[in-house]
Amino acid sequence: MTTTVLSARDRMLRAQSAARSVGLLSDRAKSTALQAIADAIEAATDDIVAANAEDLARGAESGLSIGLQDRLRLDATRVSALAAAVRDVAELPDPVGRVLDRRTLANGVELTKVSVPFGVVGSIYEARPNVTVDIAALALRSGNAVVLRGGTAAEKTNAALIAVMRAALAAEGIDPEAIQTVDEFGREGARELMQARGIVDVLVPRGSAQLIETVVTESSVPVIETGAGVVHILLDATAPLEWAREIVVNAKVQRPSVCNAVETVLVHRDAAERLVGPVVGALQERGVTVHGDAAVAALASGIVPATDADWATEHLSLELSMRVVDDLDEALEHIRQYSTHHTESIITQDDAAAERFLAEVDSAVVMANASTRFTDGAEFGFGAEVGISTQKLHARGPMGLPELTSTKWLARGSGQVRV
């Protein structure tokens, strides 16, 4: 066996070439390939766990945080979960070939707008082996090739997973070059991926706000920004205590480390006396530290004084910022200033206030009387989630498989010319 040294660019060009055949695969062929990948992942559990152990040992030596070590860790149960996720994707409807528009011109030319794969999807992410499998499966289901850059901490694990997936594709008669990694090229690989305009069609970063900022700033490949969530809940003057308490607690405590968890609660002055005490009490009972302004501190005990920095902070932990606002206008102004345009919710019994909030808040998902934790592809019924877009181009909010497709106009004529 000869060893070929391929550059990062060579690998991306191979992905581009593979994308042509993968883009033409039938629904059934893609689904069957994903089932084969799931089986292959489970069959290779021992190899994958062994590779993962190498990454974990290196991580422990280099001082990787316990939290990141946990994210990185794969055992047999987690490998099975990876395979199960691939099987779920295999069963989703094919997003390619949907007819999105159809019109016949007066001269008889028939126009059809159909969904088509992007071609090559790139992803840059951090220390999460599950993303390696998720993104590869979602890309393949939507007829795309994929180029992955998964970070040094998970390098061996990702290499093992990618080798298994590529072998499974080859065994199914599908070009294995459709799944590529530039991990071994380190930061230079990430840089080349970001500059591969014309080869890579879209780049989806997944990870910290800093990683996403770097990709958005440095990439000449179009990026779908999946973003940080400085998520707000406004307790309006008429907010029922029970809804306020249950929704705020759920939105903060159920899973504090994710982007749809609430970070800041705004309380209408007219409701402050009625709501601040019980809501803060319920949060504190669940171990939440509340950073509050003076008005909040006057109505509850155990409040850490809020700083200006708190309003812009995505805590991602059992910490929450709380502020009393004079009215809906002040709440909207606060949200305009600090929101990352992910999700905001108003708790109110005033329909006019709810509708104004829904109309004026400029975020991917705007809610009335529901927990911000519902901003999620699975909750929305998409069956899979590519990420949650916080930008306005192409996709906004939870992205499902259709968001991994582009469109193409087909025109069928019989000799027509323009007059």
Added chain:
Amino acid sequence: MTTTVLSARDRMLRAQSAARSVGLLSDRAKSTALQAIADAIEAATDDIVAANAEDLARGAESGLSIGLQDRLRLDATRVSALAAAVRDVAELPDPVGRVLDRRTLANGVELTKVSVPFGVVGSIYEARPNVTVDIAALALRSGNAVVLRGGTAAEKTNAALIAVMRAALAAEGIDPEAIQTVDEFGREGARELMQARGIVDVLVPRGSAQLIETVVTESSVPVIETGAGVVHILLDATAPLEWAREIVVNAKVQRPSVCNAVETVLVHRDAAERLVGPVVGALQERGVTVHGDAAVAALASGIVPATDADWATEHLSLELSMRVVDDLDEALEHIRQYSTHHTESIITQDDAAAERFLAEVDSAVVMANASTRFTDGAEFGFGAEVGISTQKLHARGPMGLPELTSTKWLARGSGQVRV
């Protein structure tokens, strides 16, 4: 009256602020405002033509080409045409507030996906005063504020047009800051516009390939690329002579300076002897210079030898490149290598070849047996055209008003939390 010196950034921030109220305007208010703008433009014809004369005089002094001087020139007739175009936009349906998806979760939360304005649309373009009015009107119709950078050659004309449009907005009680220019800041204004991520939501460059390349490369604001067209027609083995001749002549000659005009004709070897002579003859009769490969030169007279550069050239003039290919595979390979992914068409009577071409060519519009000149918003029945996107994200092909909107999910609940 005091003179306030505003920076480019100040102007963009004012546009962002104005976008909030403009985004909430009713269909009727936007339509009425556009009618008022059209009236105001016609009423100000003398001022606009006078400002334009200053630009033209400066252009003539500085050696602006005759072609560009003609693009720049406004007389009373052309000013009326600008106003008429605004009236057309006023009558288009409002693209904001369309319900694009609706689902009720098992827990009763109602989700609605609606179209919303982007917020602030930026445009960088060159020496075409009609774009100033077109983009401002399209942006306003879709509830967006706009920041324009129209190039130094048209500076006085654009300033006059923008002053008229802003005054008309103010008279209608609409925030005039919704129409902004950064023209007076020159290249620095363009640079700041490209870096205004978080203020400007999307940037639409219109102009030369070089201008678009610069914007795509330098902008951190998401860009919708409207691109160059190295457009191909393949004359397949079974192409009827009449269709081949009429479509190629129409696609090249009807308006050679636009992006949907054909630049390269590929001829299947089995049809070369039958088609090359008559098609080249028909082109030459219409004044077209044909750059051909050796096989073409062997079948027709007056052929300029084609160079490698010709295949990548968007002539935008009465010049055309022509090559004989062995088969459909070679044609697809040539198109993959040289296409700018705008429009390609196959002329054939072989349905299998047509369907393969439609499936495998990766362009915004792929045709069988029709002139490439049909790739156009008006021809597609969109009523207005924002540009023709040659990228795959958000919009592909001719863009109408809906492509100037984003989406937002609205969630209406009654106290639901995630379990």
